[in-house]
Amino acid sequence: MAEPDVLYVDLHLVHEVTSPQAFDGLRVSGRAVRRPDLTLATMDHNTPTDDRTPDDLARKQIEALVRNCDEFGVRLYPLGSRDQGIVHVISPQLGLTQPGMVIVCGDSHTSTHGAFGAIAFGIGTSEVEHVLATQTIAQARPATMAITVDGDLPAEVSAKDVILGIIARIGVGGGAGAIVEYRGSAIRALSMEGRMTVCNMSIEAGARAGMVAPDDTTFAYVEGRPFAPKGADWQRALDEWRSLAGDDDATFDREVRIDAAELRPYVTWGTNPAQSAPIDGVVPDPDAFDEPSKREAARRALAYQALRPGTRVRDIGVDAVFIGSCTNARIEDLRAAAGVVAGRRVRSGVRALVVPGSARVKEQAEREGLDRVFREAGFEWRNAGCSMCLGMNPDVLRPGERCASTSNRNFEGRQGPGGRTHLVSPVVAAATAVKGSFALPSDLA
Amino acid sequence: MDKVTRISGRALPLDRADVDTDQIIPASYLKRLERTGYGDGLFAAWRKDPTFVLNDPRYAGAVVLVAGPNFGCGSSREHAAWALRDAGFRAVIAPSFADIFRTNALRTGLVPARLERAQVDRLLAAVAADAGTEIEIDVVAARVRVPSVGIDAPLDLDEFTRWRLTEGLDDIGLTLRHEADIAAYEARRPAWMPQVGRTT
Ligand code: SF4
Numbered sequence: 001m002a003e004p005d006v007l008y009v010d011l012h013l014v015h016e017v018t019s020p021q022a023f024d025g026l027r028v029s030g031r032a033v034r035r036p037d038l039t040l041a042t043m044d045h046n047t048p049t050d051d052r053t054p055d056d057l058a059r060k061q062i063e064a065l066v067r068n069c070d071e072f073g074v075r076l077y078p079l080g081s082r083d084q085g086i087v088h089v090i091s092p093q094l095g096l097t098q099p100g101m102v103i104v105c106g107d108s109h110t111s112t113h114g115a116f117g118a119i120a121f122g123i124g125t126s127e128v129e130h131v132l133a134t135q136t137i138a139q140a141r142p143a144t145m146a147i148t149v150d151g152d153l154p155a156e157v158s159a160k161d162v163i164l165g166i167i168a169r170i171g172v173g174g175g176a177g178a179i180v181e182y183r184g185s186a187i188r189a190l191s192m193e194g195r196m197t198v199c200n201m202s203i204e205a206g207a208r209a210g211m212v213a214p215d216d217t218t219f220a221y222v223e224g225r226p227f228a229p230k231g232a233d234w235q236r237a238l239d240e241w242r243s244l245a246g247d248d249d250a251t252f253d254r255e256v257r258i259d260a261a262e263l264r265p266y267v268t269w270g271t272n273p274a275q276s277a278p279i280d281g282v283v284p285d286p287d288a289f290d291e292p293s294k295r296e297a298a299r300r301a302l303a304y305q306a307l308r309p310g311t312r313v314r315d316i317g318v319d320a321v322f323i324g325s326c327t328n329a330r331i332e333d334l335r336a337a338a339g340v341v342a343g344r345r346v347r348s349g350v351r352a353l354v355v356p357g358s359a360r361v362k363e364q365a366e367r368e369g370l371d372r373v374f375r376e377a378g379f380e381w382r383n384a385g386c387s388m389c390l391g392m393n394p395d396v397l398r399p400g401e402r403c404a405s406t407s408n409r410n411f412e413g414r415q416g417p418g419g420r421t422h423l424v425s426p427v428v429a430a431a432t433a434v435k436g437s438f439a440l441p442s443d444l445a
Numbered sequence: 446m447d448k449v450t451r452i453s454g455r456a457l458p459l460d461r462a463d464v465d466t467d468q469i470i471p472a473s474y475l476k477r478l479e480r481t482g483y484g485d486g487l488f489a490a491w492r493k494d495p496t497f498v499l500n501d502p503r504y505a506g507a508v509v510l511v512a513g514p515n516f517g518c519g520s521s522r523e524h525a526a527w528a529l530r531d532a533g534f535r536a537v538i539a540p541s542f543a544d545i546f547r548t549n550a551l552r553t554g555l556v557p558a559r560l561e562r563a564q565v566d567r568l569l570a571a572v573a574a575d576a577g578t579e580i581e582i583d584v585v586a587a588r589v590r591v592p593s594v595g596i597d598a599p600l601d602l603d604e605f606t607r608w609r610l611t612e613g614l615d616d617i618g619l620t621l622r623h624e625a626d627i628a629a630y631e632a633r634r635p636a637w638m639p640q641v642g643r644t645t
Contacts, residue, residue: 002604004605006620006623006626006627008630008634010634010638011639011641017475017476017522018522018523021478021479021480024478029617037642038640038641040641046476055476057476060476060478061476061478064478075641095639096641098638098639101638106521108519108520108545121545122521123545123548124521124523124526124545124548124549124552125480125524126523126549126552126553126616127548127552130616130617130620133617133621134617134627135627136620136627138616138619138620172515172518173463173514173515173543176515176541176543177544206518227639228639229637229639233636236637237637272463272465272518293462293513293514294462296462297462390472391473392472392473392475392476409465411465411467411468411519412467413467413468413471414467414472417473
C-alpha cells in the first residue's frame, strides 16, 4: 500500500486564527512541539490596525496564541513588536525564507515564499498540528507546471498584473494539483518583492505552490538579513542554492507561455480572481462566455458587483481604496503608490487606507517620509496587519461599498459582507484613489 | 478521528462552480478556539437569501453536498470542513476539489468524492428534481452509488487514505511510525539552515 511521501518542514509559520485547535490537539494527546526553533508565530489576521481594541472573540484568539507560544516554547512576534506583521511579509524580511527550504503555514498564501525557490504551501489546522508534533508533512507528489513569461513588461504593468494576467488565462483551477514554476525573462527581471507578489497569488489559480528559481537577485536579497547564513556558512549556502535551479530544457506536465508585451494593468470585475479585464477594457457580457458554468458565474458576479456588461472599466467609481495585504504591502509597493499620490489628493468621498505589511515596512516607509506623502494626500496610515484583506478585523467594507484593493481575493463578502472588491496593482490603486474611478497613473493630469 | 466506512442518505444540490471557502464560512466566523460550533457560519451570506437551497426544507437532513468543480478554493481554513460537518454533511461530491480543502476534509472525516462532470451534472439534476434521491458512498469498497440514476462509480481515494478513514487512524501516529527516518534526516540537515531560536 503506497503511502504519501513525508517531507521535513524547515520552517513552520503560525498565526492566531488557524492554530488554537492545533495546540489544543497537542495538549489532548500529550505531545510537544518537536522543533520550536523551526517555528515562528505572529498575529496578523484578527488584529486591529489602529487604536481600536479587538472584539472579545478576537482578543481570546490573540491571548490563546500568547499562551500557546509560551507553553510550547515557540517564538512569537506579538502586536506591538518591531517584528510583527503579516506572516508572509515578516519571514522573508527577517531572512528566514531561503532557497531550497520546505515552508508551511496554516494560510493559503504561504505560496509567497516560493519566490525564493522554496517549496512553500498552505495547510489546514489538522496539518498544523501534525507539523507541530512531527516537523513533517505527508504529501503526494504534485504535478509540475511551467508558466513562462518572456519579454519586457509594458509601462505601468507590474508584478500584480503579471499574475492577474496569468490567472485570467489559466483560470482559478488552472494550476490545480500542480506546483507552478514561473520562468522566463519577464519573471527574471522582477525584483524579489515582485516575485513574491506573483508567487503569492499562485493559490488563486488553484496551484499547490508557486516558485521562481533562485538566482543572484535572490541571493542579494537574502544576504545580510538577520537569519541569513553568515561568513563561511554564507558560501556553503550559496554553493547549495546555486545547484537548485532547474535546467532550461526541463520538461513539465503542463506548460503555458505568455508574451509579456500582451499584458496590461488589470482590474477584476467579478468575484473570483480570474474575472478581470484590462483597464482599457469593458465589463464583459456573460453571454459571451462559451462554457455554461462560466456564463452563470459571470452573471452571478455582475449581479453581486452591481455592474452592467459593456461598462468601461475606467467609468467604474469606487468608495474605498485599500493598499495592503501579503500581496502588495511591502516597501516597493508603498514606494510605487506614494510616487503616484505625491502632491495629489484622494478624491473627496473616497476612503483610502494604506496598511504596511509589517511593522518593519512601516518603520522603513516612515524613514523615507512615505507616511507623510500618504497622509497629506488624504490616506489613513495604519499599523501592520491583514486589515481589509479579509473582513475579520475592524477594517471592513460596508455593504454595497466598492473598493479598489491591492489584495488577492475578490470573493463575495471577502472584505466585509456585501462589499465589492476589485483587485488591482498598487499604482492603479493609488491613481484610482485620486481619480475616484479606475485609473492609471498616466491618466492623472 | 471517527471511523468512516459508509455514508448513505440524501443530498443537497449546490449547482455552482468555484465555491470558495470564504462562502463556505466567512472570516468573521473563524474566531472560535474550538473545532466545533461552526454550523451557523456555513454559507452564512448565501443563507440570507430565502431562496438559497440550504434554506429549502425539502433538503433538511441531507448528508451529502453535491457541487460544481473546484469546490473549496481559496483560503486554507479547515473551518470550512468543520462547518460542513457541524451542519450534518458527511461527504461532498464534485467534479474537482481545491487541494487544501480536499486534504482538510479528509483530516476531518468529511469524504471528498470526485465524480466525472457529466455524472455530477446528472446527479445535480436528479437531486433537484427529487430531494429523496438516495446516495451511498462505500469507503470500504471504494464505490459511489446512486441507483436511481444508474451511477455506480469508483470512489477516487487511494488505498492508504481509505485505510486511514475506515480505521479512523491518527495521522500523527501514522507519521511517527517513521520516527527513525525523520530523526536521521534531521541529523543530516545543514547547520547553516535558519533557526528561529527557542524561547524556553
Ligand atoms: S493579508 Fe490577506 S491573504 Fe495575506 S495572510 Fe492576511 S488575510 Fe491572508
